[in-house]
Amino acid sequence: MxxxxxxxxxxxxxxxxxxxxxxxxxxxxxxxxxxxxxxxxxxxxxxxxxxxxxxxxxxxxxxxxxxxxDPKAFIGLAILHLSRQIFKTSNHKILLPAVFLFGTIVMLICNSITQVTTSEYTLSY
Known part of the structure; x- marks a missing residue:
């Protein structure tokens, strides 16, 4: 670096x-x-x-x-609304940490899927 x-x-x-x-x-x-x-x-x-x-x-x-x-990070807009529905609250003391954690988890999953599907070592039949 x-x-x-x-x-x-x-x-x-x-x-x-x-x-x-x-x-x-x-x-x-x-x-x-x-x-x-x-x-x-x-x-x-x-x-x-x-x-x-x-x-x-x-x-x-x-x-x-x-x-x-990258602009794909705007998935965070959807994460807020999904978090409100999952945790069924509008209290920001609960919602703010929930959005941070839930957003991190979703982005890690998306990143993992992207890396697996674009890897040169993917299985081919």
């Missing part, structure tokens, strides 16, 4: 870590927003600031994943 690859990886990791940190810090805000704007306002949340932070975190993660992992 060259020095340039390490620099790119370090940049990727820092931006991704910032996005994940903002996401984790926003779980209470996301749960409050599930109960509508008036509920969130009554708890003293600034809706514009909260929405900006949530959009920023989502954009950072999506940009990094798409840039470094």
């Amino acid at each position: 060259s020095f340039e690859d390490l620099v790119v990886l370090l940049i990727f990791f820092r931006i991704y870590a910032l996005g994940v940190t903002l996401s984790i810090a926003s779980t209470k805000v996301l749960n409050a927003l599930l109960l509508r704007d008036n509920y969130a306002k009554s708890h003293g949340l600034s809706l514009n600031t909260s929405r900006f932070v949530i959009i920023l975190a989502t954009s950072l993660i999506a940009r990094n994943v798409t840039t470094f992992a």
